[in-house]
Amino acid sequence: MTEEQSAPETTEGQSAPKLFDETAPEKTESTVKPATLLQQAPVTAALFAANMIVFIMLVFLTSARSILVPTEQTLIDWSANFGPLTLGGEPWRIISNTFLHVSVFHLAINLYVLFNLGPYAENLLGSRRMFALYMLSGVAGSLSSLVWNPLQVSAGASGALFGLFGCFVEESVLGSGFSLKEILRPARVMLMIAVVISCVYGAFIPGIDNAAHLGGFLAGALLSNFFRQDLKATWNKRDSAVVGVSLTALILATSAEYFSVRTNPQFLAMLDFQNALPLLKEKKYQEALTCLNAAAARSASVEIYLKRANAYCKLGRHEDAIEDCNSALALDPASPEVYLGRGYVRHCQNSEGLAIEDINTAIGLDPKNPVAYNNRAWSYAVLGSWQTAIEDCNKALALAPELALALDTRGLCYLQLGEHKLATEDLTKAAKLDPKDGAALFHRALVNERLGKEKEAAADRFEAQRLRYEPESWEASLSRAGNKH
Numbered sequence: 476m477t478e479e480q481s482a483p484e485t486t487e488g489q490s491a492p493k494l495f496d497e498t499a500p501e502k503t504e505s506t507v508k509p510a511t512l513l514q515q516a517p518v519t520a521a522l523f524a525a526n527m528i529v530f531i532m533l534v535f536l537t538s539a540r541s542i543l544v545p546t547e548q549t550l551i552d553w554s555a556n557f558g559p560l561t562l563g564g565e566p567w568r569i570i571s572n573t574f575l576h577v578s579v580f581h582l583a584i585n586l587y588v589l590f591n592l593g594p595y596a597e598n599l600l601g602s603r604r605m606f607a608l609y610m611l612s613g614v615a616g617s618l619s620s621l622v623w624n625p626l627q628v629s630a631g632a633s634g635a636l637f638g639l640f641g642c643f644v645e646e647s648v649l650g651s652g653f654s655l656k657e658i659l660r661p662a663r664v665m666l667m668i669a670v671v672i673s674c675v676y677g678a679f680i681p682g683i684d685n686a687a688h689l690g691g692f693l694a695g696a697l698l699s700n701f702f703r704q705d706l707k708a709t710w711n712k713r714d715s716a717v718v719g720v721s722l723t724a725l726i727l728a729t730s731a732e733y734f735s736v737r738t739n740p741q742f743l744a745m746l747d748f749q750n751a752l753p754l755l756k757e758k759k760y761q762e763a764l765t766c767l768n769a770a771a772a773r774s775a776s777v778e779i780y781l782k783r784a785n786a787y788c789k790l791g792r793h794e795d796a797i798e799d800c801n802s803a804l805a806l807d808p809a810s811p812e813v814y815l816g817r818g819y820v821r822h823c824q825n826s827e828g829l830a831i832e833d834i835n836t837a838i839g840l841d842p843k844n845p846v847a848y849n850n851r852a853w854s855y856a857v858l859g860s861w862q863t864a865i866e867d868c869n870k871a872l873a874l875a876p877e878l879a880l881a882l883d884t885r886g887l888c889y890l891q892l893g894e895h896k897l898a899t900e901d902l903t904k905a906a907k908l909d910p911k912d913g914a915a916l917f918h919r920a921l922v923n924e925r926l927g928k929e930k931e932a933a934a935d936r937f938e939a940q941r942l943r944y945e946p947e948s949w950e951a952s953l954s955r956a957g958n959k960h
Contacts, residue, residue, distance in 0.1 A: 518602045519593030522609065523586060526632055529574045530582050542579050547628045550577065551749070556617050558625025559746035562733045569621075569729070573613035575630040585632045592639040596699075599646060603710045604702045605639075611698060611721050612638020612691040618728055619690025625736050626745060634687040638695025645696040646703065694721075744774035751782060758943070760789045777803045781816050788823050796820040811840035815847055818854075827854045845875040852884050857949055861888040879909035887918045890925070891953070898922050913944030921953055 534541045537549050551557050554571035561568040576582040597605040616634015620627065701717045736742045747770035754763035767783040770776070780803035787796035800817035807813065818833035834851040837844065852867035868885035871878055886901030899922055905915035920935035 516594035516597040516602070516605075518606045518609075519589065519597050522593065522632075523589055525574055526576065526582065526586060526589070530576050530579070533575070545577060548752075550575065550628050550630050553630075555628050555630040556620055557628045557745075557749075558621050558736065559742055560749055561617075561621060562625065562729070562736060563746045563749075566729065569614050569617040570610070572617060572630045573610075573632050573635050576632070577630055581631060585636055588636045588640070589632065592636065592643055596639045596642045600642070600699070600702050600706065601710070604714060607714070607718050608638055608642060608695055608698045608702065609635045611718065611725070612641070612695040614725050615694035616687035616691035618725060618732070620687040621729070621732050623686035625732070625739075625742060629687060631687070634691030637688045637691035638698070641692040641695030641697075642699035644692075645699040649700065740773040744770040744776065744779065747773070748776070748779055748782070751786075755782065755786065758789070760786045764790070775802070775806060777807050777810060777813065780806075781813060784816055784820060788820050793820055793824045796823075809840060811837040811844060811847070814840070815844070815850065818850060822850070822854055822857070827857050830854045843874055845871040845878050845881065847871075848874070849878065849881040849884055852881070852888075856884060856888055856891075857947075859891075861891050864888045865892075877908055879905040879912065879915065882908070883912075883915045883918060886915065886922075887950075890918065890922050895922055895926055911942065913939035913942030914946075916942070917944050917946055917950070 533545065533549075533553055537545065537553075540546075541549060547555075551560065553575055554565075554568050555575055556568050556572035576585065593605070593609075596608065599605075600608065613632065613635030616637065617629070619634070620629045698717065698721065702714065705711070705713060747766045751763040751766035751770065754760075754766065764783065764786045767779060767786060770779045771783060780799040784796040784799035784803070787793070787799065797817065797820055800813055800820060803810065803813045803816070814833045814837035818830045818837065821827070821830035821833060831851055831854050834847055834854065837847045838851070841847065848867045848871035852864040852871065855861075855864035855867065865885055865888045868881045868888070871881035872885070875881070882901045882905035886898045886905060889895075889898035889901060899919065902915045902919040902922065905912075906919065909915070916935045917939035920932045920939065923929075923932035923935060
């Protein structure tokens with residue numbers, strides 16, 4: 476808006492402040508105290524805090540990796556927007572994903588935009604209207620993402636924030652307008668740069684998509700136009716009607732999108748695949764196999780074949796597992812994960828030589844995978860090559876210092892070499908890092924038995940059994956005397 480034009484009145488009867496106003500009249504320190512974000516814009520402050528809290532919880536409850544690159548499955552588990560689940564019975568993901576971010580960089584950009592646009596929109600429209608615009612724009616962005624690519628995993632507040640940006644643009648164009656001098660103010664230029672970065676970021680980073688940006692922007696601009704028609708009044712029936720009509724339109728659009736994809740084989744396959752994952756975690760392999768069979772019948776996928784191979788292996792159907800690994804390799808001959816998976820099946824068949832061959836191939840394709848070194852170490856341990864196994868564990872731990880699997884494997888190898896103190900240290904640390912896995916506790920029980928600590932050994936065995944750890948036959952046969960196998 477120009478210097479001469481007056482701003483529309485807010486719900487408090489005051490003029491809506493210009494965005495980054497640098498021409499406000501001077502106030503003496505004795506008459507005016509600086510207002511905090513919470514005092515200026517309480518809804519903005521609450522949204523700011525909510526986004527930060529969710530990200531902190533994501534990192535704290537998953538892994539440090541989530542600070543920069545959380546896995547797609549991690550995002551899905553934390554209620555990201557994913558068509559097969561969102562449209563397959565979990566519609567709350569349309570909202571929940573707007574509070575989830577895919578990296579600290581993504582979060583920082585969005586919080587910067589929120590910090591600058593939130594107070595502007597809240598002072599212009601009032602807190603209730605601003606909150607309605609923010610949430611509806613976020614939902615519109617999520618729906619746009621589903622329409623554009625229902626199989627993409629997406630998350631972030633960008634759709635809602637582009638709704639605030641749409642409000643800013645709509646008010647500046649159809650409201651009072653801005654002069655070129657005002658548009659080129661440094662603070663506004665920085666805001667525009669942040670918006671552009673967000674768009675560019677969305678074009679190249681998985682989990683973010685510009686379809687959500689566009690949907691949020693259009694929804695925000697449209698809602699801003701409706702809300703600004705009567706800013707002198709507090710929230711009224713007209714505002715409720717605008718929100719009601721918007722929600723109805725979004726629900727109808729979501730229903731239309733559901734009916735358009737419900738016959739898509741790939742969409743249905745991913746739904747079956749996601750339904751199988753919690754069953755695999757609960758070790759309900761037969762039930763998981765039912766879902767995975769349905770998924771594989773609908774769509775050929777490396778990840779489906781690998782998960783089904785794992786279920787087959789747990790059920791003792793090793794030849795079926797090998798066949799699925801080979802099918803996965805036919806789809807992606809250069810996949811280290813598939814070779815690693817087939818190596819695991821070979822291990823379950825007691826074919827350690829073939830297992831090591833597959834793991835060597837996986838390491839050749841991806842030499843920075845710590846799990847691969849641990850798996851090869853485990854096969855060497857089965858063969859009784861304890862020192863070679865320890866060397867592989869060291870390689871794994873050099874890549875991932877807190878990999879519980881490698882610490883557990885190395886601890887078991889130290890046990891067989893008679894290094895009881897080193898074994899206890901590794902196994903205790905592994906048990907702390909992964910308290911849901913009873914392997915380290917079972918192996919520490921072996922150490923305590925060798926040391927004659929019967930009470931401690933019994934406690935560790937009990938806890939390992941409670942966690943349903945099932946030792947392999949060669950582990951269970953390790954003698955108290957420490958005979959090397």
